[in-house]
Amino acid sequence: MESDYSNDLLKPRKSKRLRFILLSLLIVIVLGVGFGYYWAKFVPTGKHEKPTFAGLVKPIFYQGEMLEKPATGKEESLKLPFDTVKELIDPSMIHESESESTIITTQDKVIRLRTSQLTGMLNEKPFTLKFPLEKVEGTLYLPMEPIKQLYPIELRESPETGAVILVKEGDTLEWGKTVAYPDKPSKTIPMRKEAAIKSPILVDIKQGESVMIWSDDNPEWYRIQLSSGYMGYVSKDHLKPDRKETLPKQVPPPSFVPVKPITGTINMTWEQVFNKNPDTTKFPPMPGLDVVSPTWFSLEDGQGTIKNIGDPAYIKWAHANNIQVWGLFSNGFEPKRTTEALSTYDKRMKMIKQLLSYAQLYSLQGINIDFENVNLDDKDELVQFVREMVPLMHEQGLVVSMDVTPKSTNEMWSMFYDRKALIESLDYMMLMAYDEFWASSPTSGSVASLPWVEKSLTRMMSEDKIPASKLILGVPFYTRIWTEEQVNGKTKVSSRSVFMEAQQRIIKEKNLTPKFLPEAGQNYVEYKEDGKLNRIWMEDEVSMKARVDLVKKYQLAGIASWRRGYELPPIWSLINNALQ
Known part of the structure; x- marks a missing residue:
């Protein structure tokens, strides 16, 4: 039997051994945790994941973003969705579902492509497509071969994956190059799914390979894209910025240059023709007049038929006096008829072809479009009509101008004009700066006070970016006699339009003395007759000189007057001398 003394000797040794074991275990745990932390934080994963395009077989990329709808075909047969082309290449492109037609308009071309047909129309002349438009599962696809000839774009198609990278004129691509390791030639650079070393590797990139850099916002990672279309993240330690590529802007085709009048500044007048053309032998001299626009053509029905009351004798007189003729085409101010005629390509082209035929028949130098009282819903269709019309007119050397009202909140008088879009096609835009106070106005006032005219002018130039070189100021050769009478304690207002001669006759007959109104920039007279007050804001040499001064002040393209005979x-001498 051991003594208690022996047991007491063994206790310290057991205790030391236990402490040693516990300490060793603690060290192992600490080392394990530390190693695990190091592994988790600093050791990249070698796990790979196959890159995909989210289920798309032939994705399209623009500016580093994959678009919702894919492309179809390849190389010459490559096609892109219509919506993609419209959004990114030409917002003015339209598709008419009724006729299954896609219509593309450029500065000098009108192209019509019809679904499933290999024959297209270019400026109304047939041409052959290698591949047609087609619908795939309800999506319309456009062949890219003709599109690439019309627009300054590149479609970089990967032979490896079929992915398409769209690059447009003026776009800048930033390229980087993966670093090289001369002592480790087989080493690859991992492109990861996310910006983290534990994110799986999508592609092992070769050393010295060029990649597109789309973002460097992360301090440690670049967001990149390979020529295959695959996208991911590469550590900034493994990639160096290399170069910038900007797709150069192409030299646009020579723009149409309207034949300028001899004076350089246009002096135009409208000729109002109802049923019978005027006798030109009775015209007084009109020194300085460059252009006449007779109201010869008007929309007759919703099918696009145009009524023509042109007169060869009038043309002969104009050309003998070195005056250009820009035939006016009116919608008859009929909104329903206008809606119908603008609704399809075939109707719009029917109108255009008739105008081209009349222009050739009468040796016109231009067409002046006068569409008024149009539904606001037809705003885009009116722009499309002009876009389709101008290239064909320019092909025949014809100037195309359009009359617009000052800007206001009146939908059918002003808001239906998309002035900013229209001026992109037009040679000239005439601002009809009159009817400030219109015929049925509840209050009396000037037809066109000078401050109102100037404000209307500058507002269009600033808000709609109408260049002065394309803007012609329309001025009135008429005024109104406003009659005010008291009826049941209220002022009743009526008016009638008069020519310049009529106002002068009234002033002479009634021995009136005109008074200049600075706030209107016009002379003014008033008189009482049969107990009623008559008021006239005069259109005369004073008001006309002030408007010509506006043309010079803003260096406008010219002046247009409504109308000859008023x-x-x-x-005429005043305008001519003032323009000089």
Whole structure:
């Protein structure tokens, strides 16, 4: 039997051994945790994951973003969705579902492509497509071969994956190059799914390979794209910025240059023709007049038929006096008829072809479009009509101009004009700066006070970016006699339009003395007759000189007057001398 003394000797040794075991175990745990932390934080994963395009077989990329709908075909047969082309290449492109037609308009071309047909129309002349438009599962696809000839774009198609990278004129691509390791030639650079070393590797990139850099916002990672279309992240330690590539802007085709009048600044007048053309032998001299626009053509029905009351004798007189003729085409101010005629390509082209035929028949130098009282819903269709019309007119050397009202909140008088879009096609835009106070206005006022005219002018130039070189100021050769009478304690207002001669006759007959109104920039007279007050804001040499001064102040393309026959003969010399 051991003594208690022996047991007491063994206890310290057991205790030391236990402490040693516990300490060793603690060290192992600490080392294990530390190693695990190090492994988790600093050791990249070698796990690979196959890259995909989210289920798309032939994805399209723009500016580092994959688009919702894919492409179809390849190389020459490559096609892109219509919506993609419209959004990214030409927002003005339209598709008419009724006729299954896609219509593309450029500065000098009108192209019509019909679904499933290999024959297209270019400026109404047939041409052959290698591959047609087609619908795939309800999505319309456009062949890219003709599109690439029309627009300054590149479609970089990967032979490896079929992915398509769209690059447009002016776009800048930033390229980087993966670093090289001369002592480790077989080493690859991992492109990861996310910006983290534990994110799986999508592609092992070769050393010295060029990649597109789309983002460097992360301090440690670049977001990149390979020529195959695959996208991911590469550590900044493994990639160096290399170069920038900008797709150069192409030299646009020579733009149409309207034949300028001899004076350089246009002096135009409208000729209002109802049923019978005027006798030109009775015209007084009109020194300085460059252009006449007779109201010869008008929309007759919703099918696009145009009524023509042109006169060869009028043309002969104009050309003998070195005056250009821009035939006016009116919608008859009929909104329903206008809606119908603008609704399809075939109807719009029917109108255009008739105008081209009349222009050739009468040796016109231009067409002046006068569409008024149009539904707001037809705003885009009116722009499309002009876009389709101008290239074909320019092909025949014809100037195309359009009359617009000042800007206001009146939908059918002003808001239906998309002035900013229209001026992209037009050679000239005439601002009809009159009817500030219109015929049925509840209050009396000037037809066109000078501050109102100037404000209307500058507003269009600033808000709609109408260049002065394309803007012509429309001025009135008429005024209104406003009659005010008291009826049941209220002022009742009525008016009638008069020519310049009529106002002068009234002033003479009634021995009136015109008074200049600075706030209107016009002379003014008033008189009482049968207990009623008559008021006239005068259109005369004073108001006309002020408007010509606006043309010069803003260096506008010219002046246009409504209408010939309303003026007094001396006005022509005044305008001509003032323009000089």
